[in-house]
Amino acid sequence: MAEPVEEDVICDSIRNTYFKMKADPGRYSEDALHGIEDLFRAVEDAYRWKEAHPADPFSRYDGYSRYKGALENHCARTPRQVLLETARAVPVTKIIASPGTDPLRSPENHSPRQVRSSPATAPLPTTFATGFKKFEVTGITLTSDTAEVRGTFGSLADIQKMSDLEDDFDKEEEEDVEEEEEEEEAGPEDEYYKGKEAKADKDKIKHFEEVIKLEGKKPAEWGFKAQKRLVKIYFKQNNFPKMMKHYRDLLTYVKSAVTRNVSEKVINGILDLVSTSDSMELLQDFYEATLATLRDTKNDRLWFKTQLKLANLYYARKNYPSMSKITRELQQGCLRPDGTVDPNKGSQLLEILALEIQMYTDTKNNKKLKEIYERSLGVKNALIHPRIMGTIRECGGKMHMYERDFRGAATDFFEAFRSFDEAGSPRRILSLKYLILASMMSQSDINPMTAQETRAFKDDPQIVALTDLIEAYQASNIARFEGILNDPTKKESIMGDAFIRSYIEDLLKNIRVAKLKNLLRPYTTIRIPFISEQISTPVNEVESLLVALILDNQIYGRIDQINQILILEDKNQSNRKYQAMTRWANTVLGLRSNLASKIM
DSSP states (O other): OOOOOOHHHHHHHHHHHHHHHHHSGGGSOHHHHHHHHHHHHHHHHHHHHHHHOTTSOGGGOTTHHHHHHHHHHHHTSOHHHHHHTGGGGSOEEEEEEEEOOOTTSOGGGGOOEEEEOOOTTSOOOHHHHHSOTTOEEEEEEEOSSOEEEEEEESSHHHHHHHHHHHHHHHHHHHHHHHHHHHHOOOOHHHHHHHHHHOOSHHHHHHHHHHHHHHHTTSOOHHHHHHHHHHHHHHHHTTOHHHHHHHHHHHHHHTTTTSOHHHHHHHHHHHHHHHTTOSOHHHHHHHHHHHHHHHHHTTOHHHHHHHHHHHHHHHHHTTOHHHHHHHHHHHHHTTBOTTSSBOGGGHHHHHHHHHHHHHHHHHTTOHHHHHHHHHHHHTOOSOOOOHHHHHHHHHHHHHHHHHTTOHHHHHHHHHHHHHHHHHHTOTHHHHHHHHHHHHHHHTTOSOOGGGSTTTGGGTTOHHHHHHHHHHHHHHTTOHHHHHHHHHOHHHHHHHHTSHHHHTTHHHHHHHHHHHHHHHHHTTOSEEEHHHHHHHTTOOHHHHHHHHHHHHHTTSSOEEEETTTTEEEEOOHHHHHHHHHHHHHHHHHHHHHHHHHHHHHO
């Protein structure tokens, strides 16, 4: 049985490999760079959670399955991939292989065999890559300087081949490499890699076009890759006619030359690239060509994703009518003939609703926003991506803020933060800032940054300013509150967000009212200029605050504007006076009615 994979050692190696590959990206394929970056992100998120939750078992980590899957994928790669891509940054010291578990074999035939390997910078013999099809990796041990790959071969014949290779490796290594070079005929694959290694665009184009010629009338994988490269090169050169020509040629490969998963990955990547263009004519031509091909190939999943990308593009450019037209069409596709939601398309419907919620939030159409928000929460039996739910909850929080339901807003912003945190989205910081804002507006005495889920972000530069602000707010410290707002190092974190900025005046009013009510408590009469000085507020604003407090029955008294004095009264005394005045007014009305009846 193979030894267990040493997770910490693998994670350390992934970090080292990532930084080495990023330092010299020209040596590695694009897929290898993306692969190691995904591994690195998964490991970093996992270790950040470990640091924030030292007392909790690791299995409680929300992204645990994603993290374990990343390590398993890393360890399940073929020996050639491990050696030539990820482990290229470290020498491979040995590759250990055992025979399969055939019960007819005698125990002595189960001993592991070992093959010495050259450093990873020198490629392995072709016989290793092609002669052992059944080699299955069962474990990898990596350190910062070495790598060890363990695996199982399917037959004793394979083990015998490996034994022969071990005996002859040293003396035949140079001959094998030379034979490989002689046997390799110049073909599409060779031309493709020549194009990748070329420095100038014209040389790249020459080799990639040669790949397409060599394949002839039978489109295959290498032609598909060459077309992808040509599309990117011509886009970078702003040569859109040639770019579209090669993109249309690339779409012909989708029908039979490549798998559906490969075509989806490439098309999505090109869509993201082209969407950065400012040419609406190009974008319209590009998306029309893509959608037409996807309809012909009946690739409903990619058709939906492409339509959604186009709707997102219109949203980003604030072209709401075009966006709404697409979302209405997509919603129709999620319904049954009787008008009910297709239970198999609940996830797709939520993605559409999340986009519409953002549009109605931006346009401040609170009626439609509330309708879509409640509808999205009612979608059942859907596998909801945390990023989608985070978007819905964040917009729901803003809706509650507009309605002055600050406690409901705080609940939604907290759920949005948790969802974005689970998805590893940077928007978790924005939701956390909105949570602090809603907590202040709700006059809560609880600081949300003391919660277990948020504590790990307390020292984030974007959060520090809001953390200081809520502490000053809850202490009714006006001078410190205004000092934080005017601090150049913190001002951008607060005032840079239009949504937060729109509530700053309300916060200032609330903190002044709280300070004012505390100040008035021991007095029966007090000069208004003195109040102005104590709460650092102009006299006219102080008068406005006092009038609002009296009308809202938060304080009881009257203002002598001539002498600039506030005269405070006991609540019961004030009530008795108003009750007496009411009785007097009712008596006068009664006398008036009696006199009127006698005259008549």
